[in-house]
Amino acid sequence: MHNITFFEVTEPKEAYRSAVNNLLTQLSQNAKPMTIDEMTYLTTCNESHLFFLCIDNKIIGMSTLAVYRSPIGCKVWIEDVVVDKDYRGKGLGRTLIEKTIKEAKRFAPCSLLLTSRPSRIEANALYQSIGFWKRETNVYKMEII
Numbered sequence: 421m422h423n424i425t426f427f428e429v430t431e432p433k434e435a436y437r438s439a440v441n442n443l444l445t446q447l448s449q450n451a452k453p454m455t456i457d458e459m460t461y462l463t464t465c466n467e468s469h470l471f472f473l474c475i476d477n478k479i480i481g482m483s484t485l486a487v488y489r490s491p492i493g494c495k496v497w498i499e500d501v502v503v504d505k506d507y508r509g510k511g512l513g514r515t516l517i518e519k520t521i522k523e524a525k526r527f528a529p530c531s532l533l534l535t536s537r538p539s540r541i542e543a544n545a546l547y548q549s550i551g552f553w554k555r556e557t558n559v560y561k562m563e564i565i
Contacts, residue, residue: 425474425477429462429463429472432459432460434456436459437459439472439479440459443482446505447502466487467487467488468485468486468487469484469485469487470484471484471485471520471523473503475507481501481502481504481507482501482502483499483516483517484500485498485499485520485527487530493530496530496533497532498520498521501516501517501534501543513543513546514549514550517546517547521550534547
């Protein structure tokens, strides 16, 4: 039996940054490597909460909660969800999302949101099976440099 752990990253260790960068390449071809300064900010600010899922002390997945308040209330976004390709198909994505949802409850009452590309069929099915529903909205993006 494997030892599965889940924890919030609260310090910018180089090993953590390396794990994030490895997982980011599996999440998106356009992902830029995270610098140690970015890792420091991410792990010390109040608005972002980075989590790792580990098997036998090996980091095999991550998720992030991004928290903010607007006039209509607290919103929490689940971002950058990825399980290492060598560990997919074993229910670990469900474990990662369920544990991330549990952490999001710290900010209740809130709306918990996430996005997923339509091409990620398995991920979309997982989110819906956990209780997320698809909203009818458009998401727009602009790069500000």
